[in-house]
Amino acid sequence: MATPTLRTLARELGLSRTTVSDALRGSPRVKPETVERVRAAAKAAGYDRNPLAGAVMSFLRRSCGQKFRGVLGVLEIVSAEQSLNAQRYNDAVFEGVSAKAEQLGFKVDRFQIGATGLKLSRLDSILQTRGINGLIVLPAAGFPDLSGLSWTRYTAVYVDYFVDSPPMHCVCSDHYRSMIGLLRELHARGFRRPGLFIETSLDERLHFRWEGAFLALQHYVPEISKVPILRPARVTPEVFQEWFEKYQPDVVLGHFPDAVAWMKRCGAKIPRTHSFVCLNSLRTQGECAALDFQAPQLGARATELVTGHLMHSEFGIPSQPSLTTLPARLLEGPTLRASGGKAPRPARRTMPAAAV
Amino acid sequence: MATPTLRTLARELGLSRTTVSDALRGSPRVKPETVERVRAAAKAAGYDRNPLAGAVMSFLRRSCGQKFRGVLGVLEIVSAEQSLNAQRYNDAVFEGVSAKAEQLGFKVDRFQIGATGLKLSRLDSILQTRGINGLIVLPAAGFPDLSGLSWTRYTAVYVDYFVDSPPMHCVCSDHYRSMIGLLRELHARGFRRPGLFIETSLDERLHFRWEGAFLALQHYVPEISKVPILRPARVTPEVFQEWFEKYQPDVVLGHFPDAVAWMKRCGAKIPRTHSFVCLNSLRTQGECAALDFQAPQLGARATELVTGHLMHSEFGIPSQPSLTTLPARLLEGPTLRASGGKAPRPARRTMPAAAV
DNA sequence: GCTTAAAATTCGGACCGTCCGAGCTTTTTC
DNA sequence: GAAAAAGCTCGGACGGTCCGAATTTTAAGC
Numbered sequence: 134m135a136t137p138t139l140r141t142l143a144r145e146l147g148l149s150r151t152t153v154s155d156a157l158r159g160s161p162r163v164k165p166e167t168v169e170r171v172r173a174a175a176k177a178a179g180y181d182r183n184p185l186a187g188a189v190m191s192f193l194r195r196s197c198g199q200k201f202r203g204v205l206g207v208l209e210i211v212s213a214e215q216s217l218n219a220q221r222y223n224d225a226v227f228e229g230v231s232a233k234a235e236q237l238g239f240k241v242d243r244f245q246i247g248a249t250g251l252k253l254s255r256l257d258s259i260l261q262t263r264g265i266n267g268l269i270v271l272p273a274a275g276f277p278d279l280s281g282l283s284w285t286r287y288t289a290v291y292v293d294y295f296v297d298s299p300p301m302h303c304v305c306s307d308h309y310r311s312m313i314g315l316l317r318e319l320h321a322r323g324f325r326r327p328g329l330f331i332e333t334s335l336d337e338r339l340h341f342r343w344e345g346a347f348l349a350l351q352h353y354v355p356e357i358s359k360v361p362i363l364r365p366a367r368v369t370p371e372v373f374q375e376w377f378e379k380y381q382p383d384v385v386l387g388h389f390p391d392a393v394a395w396m397k398r399c400g401a402k403i404p405r406t407h408s409f410v411c412l413n414s415l416r417t418q419g420e421c422a423a424l425d426f427q428a429p430q431l432g433a434r435a436t437e438l439v440t441g442h443l444m445h446s447e448f449g450i451p452s453q454p455s456l457t458t459l460p461a462r463l464l465e466g467p468t469l470r471a472s473g474g475k476a477p478r479p480a481r482r483t484m485p486a487a488a489v
Numbered sequence: 490m491a492t493p494t495l496r497t498l499a500r501e502l503g504l505s506r507t508t509v510s511d512a513l514r515g516s517p518r519v520k521p522e523t524v525e526r527v528r529a530a531a532k533a534a535g536y537d538r539n540p541l542a543g544a545v546m547s548f549l550r551r552s553c554g555q556k557f558r559g560v561l562g563v564l565e566i567v568s569a570e571q572s573l574n575a576q577r578y579n580d581a582v583f584e585g586v587s588a589k590a591e592q593l594g595f596k597v598d599r600f601q602i603g604a605t606g607l608k609l610s611r612l613d614s615i616l617q618t619r620g621i622n623g624l625i626v627l628p629a630a631g632f633p634d635l636s637g638l639s640w641t642r643y644t645a646v647y648v649d650y651f652v653d654s655p656p657m658h659c660v661c662s663d664h665y666r667s668m669i670g671l672l673r674e675l676h677a678r679g680f681r682r683p684g685l686f687i688e689t690s691l692d693e694r695l696h697f698r699w700e701g702a703f704l705a706l707q708h709y710v711p712e713i714s715k716v717p718i719l720r721p722a723r724v725t726p727e728v729f730q731e732w733f734e735k736y737q738p739d740v741v742l743g744h745f746p747d748a749v750a751w752m753k754r755c756g757a758k759i760p761r762t763h764s765f766v767c768l769n770s771l772r773t774q775g776e777c778a779a780l781d782f783q784a785p786q787l788g789a790r791a792t793e794l795v796t797g798h799l800m801h802s803e804f805g806i807p808s809q810p811s812l813t814t815l816p817a818r819l820l821e822g823p824t825l826r827a828s829g830g831k832a833p834r835p836a837r838r839t840m841p842a843a844a845v
Numbered sequence: 846g847c848t849t850a851a852a853a854t855t856c857g858g859a860c861c862g863t864c865c866g867a868g869c870t871t872t873t874t875c
Numbered sequence: 876g877a878a879a880a881a882g883c884t885c886g887g888a889c890g891g892t893c894c895g896a897a898t899t900t901t902a903a904g905c
């Protein structure tokens with residue numbers, strides 16, 4: 134069965150393709166009775182007007198095709214509690230979005246919404262006025278609620294784990310797989326007592342993927358000592374040092390680079406006797422080894438998804454929201470001992486998926 | 490001065506507009522010397538290619554009409570050890586692939602490769618002869634090695650977790666998230682002693698996501714007893730019953746529906762005193778509650794990915810392989826007690842992403 | 846060196862949806 | 876009743892792409 138087009142609809146209705154196009158675009162040139170006939174026939178034939186294609190054609194027709202760009206909206210949910218780290222991450226994601234959007238012929242408009250930004254009703258109005266149908270939502274603290282937007286006219290991707298209000302396709306780093314790969318890599322380098330410390334708030338919205346991967350691998354990687362996870366609501370030097378001295382991990386994993394000083398205070402010689410890997414490279418400035426979530430690549434991938442949906446006229450809330458993940462990369466650093474006797478490795482590489 | 494277009498450039502160069510377009514898009518059809526001439530003339534004339542206009546035109550051009558768009562190859566790696574369950578799963582994925590491919594104007598050819606199927610060199614030859622560039626690889630036991638194919642001419646998606654030989658984009662169910670959702674749902678229904686039994690081989694290729702999610706949630710869902718996971722290499726009734734009687738889980742999660750009989754042998758009244766949820770609905774015929782991985786939807790999503798890559802002419806091994814996941818759905822069954830005092834729920838629904 | 850076949854290179858029909866001037870029909874005005 | 880105005884619909888052309896076809900060039904065989 135052929136894909137319906139304006140021309141096939143026109144033949145079916147005994148009208149010209151111009152009349153059909155005008156009718157579907159709401160042109161006042163067309164008699165209301167004709168408009169209704171056309172809309173009914175389009176619906177019956179499964180024809181959906183593609184606003185992106187229409188916009189491109191319009192500009193081409195006006196001889197402005199060379200300069201025409203689609204527009205993507207990047208929504209940033211801001212609040213008073215937003216940390217500097219979160220801001221850096223969002224900026225890195227935005228960088229990737231911008232670069233990929235330009236590559237694909239789109240411009241990007243960035244909107245701040247929420248407590249200190251635009252209200253959703255106002256945003257709706259602006260997006261409609263500017264003809265923006267594709268949205269990329271930057272990660273927010275907690276669980277954002279955007280259900281106040283007119284979702285039938287948008288397609289969106291959330292650049293983090295799950296969002297339910299409304300459900301969206303998501304793109305983010307694969308924390309679970311990154312932890313698995315990191316642990317295997319550390320094991321290959323001879324570490325046998327890895328220890329994880331984590332503030333529970335940093336893992337909760339990931340459904341505890343850091344911890345889940347860590348606990349699971351403790352059972353399956355041979356000869357690893359089961360160092361208990363330190364998981365306070367808030368990490369302090371005292372709490373950390375008590376844990377460190379009691380369990381003596383040979384490599385520490387965690388979000389806070391300050392841990393390096395805390396380890397030294399306990400007599401650790403880094404990286405000779407103990408190592409440290411930060412779980413988020415955006416919390417470091419190269420002073421320690423870290424996992425790089427490749428935020429720009431996440432932004433780029435989200436952009437590809439959104440523009441793909443625009444091309445296919447896939448608007449509204451998806452019936453089957455999917456999650457697309459990319460692995461993090463290990464950034465070597467002065468706090469991580471290279472393997473005993475092995476050749477130096479390149480500075481950046483994707484986590485191995487399987488040890489064998 | 491008029492805006493330069495492909496057509497004006499073509500007239501200036503004494504070439505057709507197709508040659509100019511092909512040259513600027515980097516098509517290998519055009520002689521390199523011609524490409525250089527076109528690029529120089531475009532630059533001199535101030536012609537900038539608009540990637541969005543090109544993409545929209547390309548999309549419209551490829552989406553139209555009644556003619557068939559091509560053939561997708563579905564590769565099934567067969568071996569002597571392939572189980573009936575794996576076969577059912579692959580058939581379900583294939584069903585989804587076929588339906589979506591038909592919807593998108595593609596035909597599907599299924600190939601069996603490996604120990605009892607075609608050799609890779611033979612497959613290469615057949616695919617080339619039939620003009621097949623898009624491949625969907627059905628899940629295999631262990632870690633398949635397909636690096637013997639001529640990957641520069643193919644785009645492929647693997648319908649399972651990670652494959653490295655070569656790296657591919659992957660589509661599969663989200664086992665971790667599904668376990669999280671299941672545990673939260675069970676907790677909401679009043680269960681306080683969930684127990685998991687699993688043969689390690691069934692979790693290993695998932696990087697122990699079943700176990701990782703289970704262990705992580707034991708720490709964070711309130712009032713749950715930490716029933717140790719039963720994780721033998723091979724589950725027997727004796728091993729199971731010893732574990733069951735020792736730890737008394739009030740709901741058992743696992744892959745084997747036979748566990749229901751084993752639980753009854755221990756005096757459990759199902760679902761009154763104890764419940765059971767199978768972790769893979771393809772291992773049941775409705776006789777127990779189970780997680781449905783929605784294999785046909787996974788097949789459909791893989792098909793969308795592959796045809797999208799074909800559309801963009803993205804061939805070869807991806808530089809950033811991604812993983813796309815869909816959540817499993819809980820299928821209610823006679824082995825799962827409904828919540829105390831709550832209204833009956835619909836038979837099928839996606840796992841809640843966050844409990845709050 | 847000529848002929849034939851294969852490969853390389855280029856071309857052109859047709860597609861998509863839009864704009865806007867033009868054509869046809871209907872209504873209004875004088 | 877004729878002319879003008881308004882309402883409604885039409886079609887040429889735009890720009891870039893796909894892909895089968897046509898043309899040109901190169902290679903192989905005698």
